[in-house]
Amino acid sequence: MVLEGNPEVGSPRTSDLGHPGSQDSCVLSSPGEDAQPGEEPIKYGELIVLGCCEEGGEETEAQRGEVTGPRAHSCYNGCLASGDKGRRRSRLALSRRPHANGVKPDVMHHISTPLVSKALSNRGQHSISYTLSRSHSVIVEYTHDSDTDMFQIGRSTENMIDFVVTDTSPGGGAAEGPSAQSTISRYACRILCDRRPPYTARIYAAGFDASSNIFLGERAAKWRTPDGLMDGLTTNGVLVMHPAGGFSEDSAPGVWREISVCGNVYTLRDSRSAQQRGKLVENESNVLQDGSLIDLCGATLLWRTPAGLLRAPTLKQLEAQRQEANAARPQCPVGLSTLAFPSPARGRTAPDKQQPWVYVRCGHVHGYHGWGCRRERGPQERECPLCRLVGPYVPLWLGQEAGLCLDPGPPSHAFAPCGHVCSEKTARYWAQTPLPHGTHAFHAACPFCGAWLTGEHGCVRLIFQGPLD
Numbered sequence: 001m002v003l004e005g006n007p008e009v010g011s012p013r014t015s016d017l018g019h020p021g022s023q024d025s026c027v028l029s030s031p032g033e034d035a036q037p038g039e040e041p042i043k044y045g046e047l048i049v050l051g052c053c054e055e056g057g058e059e060t061e062a063q064r065g066e067v068t069g070p071r072a073h074s075c076y077n078g079c080l081a082s083g084d085k086g087r088r089r090s091r092l093a094l095s096r097r098p099h100a101n102g103v104k105p106d107v108m109h110h111i112s113t114p115l116v117s118k119a120l121s122n123r124g125q126h127s128i129s130y131t132l133s134r135s136h137s138v139i140v141e142y143t144h145d146s147d148t149d150m151f152q153i154g155r156s157t158e159n160m161i162d163f164v165v166t167d168t169s170p171g172g173g174a175a176e177g178p179s180a181q182s183t184i185s186r187y188a189c190r191i192l193c194d195r196r197p198p199y200t201a202r203i204y205a206a207g208f209d210a211s212s213n214i215f216l217g218e219r220a221a222k223w224r225t226p227d228g229l230m231d232g233l234t235t236n237g238v239l240v241m242h243p244a245g246g247f248s249e250d251s252a253p254g255v256w257r258e259i260s261v262c263g264n265v266y267t268l269r270d271s272r273s274a275q276q277r278g279k280l281v282e283n284e285s286n287v288l289q290d291g292s293l294i295d296l297c298g299a300t301l302l303w304r305t306p307a308g309l310l311r312a313p314t315l316k317q318l319e320a321q322r323q324e325a326n327a328a329r330p331q332c333p334v335g336l337s338t339l340a341f342p343s344p345a346r347g348r349t350a351p352d353k354q355q356p357w358v359y360v361r362c363g364h365v366h367g368y369h370g371w372g373c374r375r376e377r378g379p380q381e382r383e384c385p386l387c388r389l390v391g392p393y394v395p396l397w398l399g400q401e402a403g404l405c406l407d408p409g410p411p412s413h414a415f416a417p418c419g420h421v422c423s424e425k426t427a428r429y430w431a432q433t434p435l436p437h438g439t440h441a442f443h444a445a446c447p448f449c450g451a452w453l454t455g456e457h458g459c460v461r462l463i464f465q466g467p468l469d
Contacts, residue, residue: 042096044149044193044201045288046309048302048403049090050435051168051450091403092163094151094193094201102148102192103208105262107141108229128206128214128261130222130230138230148192152207153296156186160210167298168450184298187214189238189259191288201288201303204263205238214261221275231262236272236297239436240265240286247291247308249407249425253433256295256442259286272297272439295436302447304403313408315400319344321411322398330356330464332367334385339367339464341421344400351395356464359384360416361391363460368395380417391455394419396462399448404430413459418451421462431458 103126112135126142153163167182187207194200206214216222222232238259244252258266258278263286267278288294290308294301304312313321326340339356351357356365364386373382382393396414399405399422409423415431431453434442444453453459 042199043306044094044096044199045306046091046093046304046403047153047163047294048304048401049165049168050293050300050302050404050447051445090401094149094162094191096193096195096199097149100144100146100149100195102145102150102195103142104145104148105140106143109139109141111137111139124212126208126212128216128230130216130232131218131220132222133218140230145192147195149195151191151193152187153190153301154186154188154207155182155184155298158186158210160208160212161187165296165299165301168300182298183236184296185234185236188234188296189294202263202286203238203240203259203288203294204286205234205259205261216261219275221269221277223277229262231260231264233258233260233266233269233277237269239268239295239297240288241293241295241433242284242289243291243293246289247304247406248311251291251406251429253429256434256436257281257284270440272436293433293435297436300435302404309403311407313402313405315402317408318398318400318402325411328464328466330365330466332369333364333465335367335369337367339365341396341398344398356396357393358396358414358419358460358462359389359391359393360414360419360460361455362387362389363414363463365396365462365464392417396421397448398422399426401448404447411462413461415446415448415451415453415459416455416457417453418446418449420446420448422448424461427459428457 128140128142130138130140132138151162152160153165154161155165157164165184165188167184185206187209188205190204190207192202192204206216208214216232216234220232220235222230225231239256240259241256242254244254256268258268260266260277265281265284265286267281269276269278288303290303290305292303294303322341322343330339331337332339338354340354342352342355351368353368355368357368358365359382362384364384366385371385380392380394381390383390394417396419398411399420405422405426406429407423407425409425411421411423413424413427414421415427430447431444433444435445437443444458445451446453
């Protein structure tokens with residue numbers, strides 16, 4: 001008998017509760033940890049956070065548990081506004097650990113609930129507790145797996161979390177007030193990577209807490225599988241979408257699915273936290289692919305494989321494209337001033353005098369000007385002096401997170417209404433990709449800043465005017 005969603009492990013067996021065993025601590029794997037002198041570290045893949053974040057500042061040694069206090073709005077677009085620090089960053093590479101810390105199901109116990117605390121008292125023993133009623137629980141003990149490395153993701157800043165993720169604001173804006181409550185679980189999910197080629201990565205809902213336990217309470221969605229084993233879903237769920245055709249120029253958005261605690265794939269529930277699970281999707285798996293999206297109900301992560309990242313543009317290529325665009329000396333068709341994209345090193349502050357601006361309905365690029373306001377339509381509404389279309393008028397910013405790009409094409413399109421610039425195929429892919437929001441809504445959003453996309457296509461082709469001389 002084999003656990004569904006994890007075909008490489010054996011079936012649970014019945015034994016005494018005091019099963020011995022301890023695991024390596026779940027410590028962030030830094031580049032080069034596993035490499036011998038002269039060798040490149042083995043990298044399983046990278047996680048990239050989409051959009052904007054309410055960032056709480058630098059983590060200190062004293063911080064543990066819940067993230068509290070006021071948070072300032074910051075745009076990722078390649079880096080947190082306060083800088084990537086420790087386990088809280090916009091991008092994280094998962095590398096092979098010095099010693100395997102993966103776990104796999106081992107022993108299943110049917111016990112009375114008063115004995116649960118005794119059964120879970122060993123912090124070195126990983127386990128999942130399924131509370132079926134006030135008098136009956138099922139505990140599945142996990143044992144060390146020398147063939148896998150485990151990485152945990154969540155909102156908690158406790159040491160067992162490798163990647164600390166905070167909420168992305170709906171529509172790219174900051175949450176109102178200092179007490180905005182997070183919808184991301186403290187122990188949201190875990191990724192297990194095979195330590196041997198082809199280094200397959202699998203995702204599972206829920207992560208182990210400081211006591212090495214996962215608790216699914218009486219109200220959580222849980223059930224017995226046809227094999228007599230247990231499985232369940234977390235409160236707000238972990239959703240995954242694999243792109244059709246891979247993450248390349250030919251990509252198309254896939255179908256959003258929900259991943260269970262045991263790694264099985266289900267159709268979405270009626271609402272995010274409904275107790276009734278969706279239908280089992282037997283022909284799909286929890287194996288992450290290049291371009292897979294992971295939604296944690298508050299933040300969405302993009303998984304890139306090492307092979308996929310080799311096809312993505314580099315920061316040097318993005319900088320070369322910026323310089324090439326500026327070397328063409330585009331001009332404002334009205335003010336006749338020369339326009340130039342600012343250097344990423346300057347940061348995204350106030351637009352400078354040469355910053356290109358765009359009318360997002362038509363795509364005509366200008367320098368900044370103060371005419372054409374249509375205040376009855378809104379503070380950002382302007383009338384384009386070339387085609388007379390009325391719409392938002394925003395500065396253009398080059399997208400700086402290369403891992404979000406499908407191809408190294410020229411920066412020819414901008415997302416509407418935020419004005420982030422990227423290649424045509426990258427813009428069209430993200431404009432067609434619905435990202436989860438709330439309990440059952442989906443919105444396409446700019447991957448660089450998280451702003452919800454507007455207009456018929458969500459992006460616009462940029463129309464520059466060259467120099468007149």
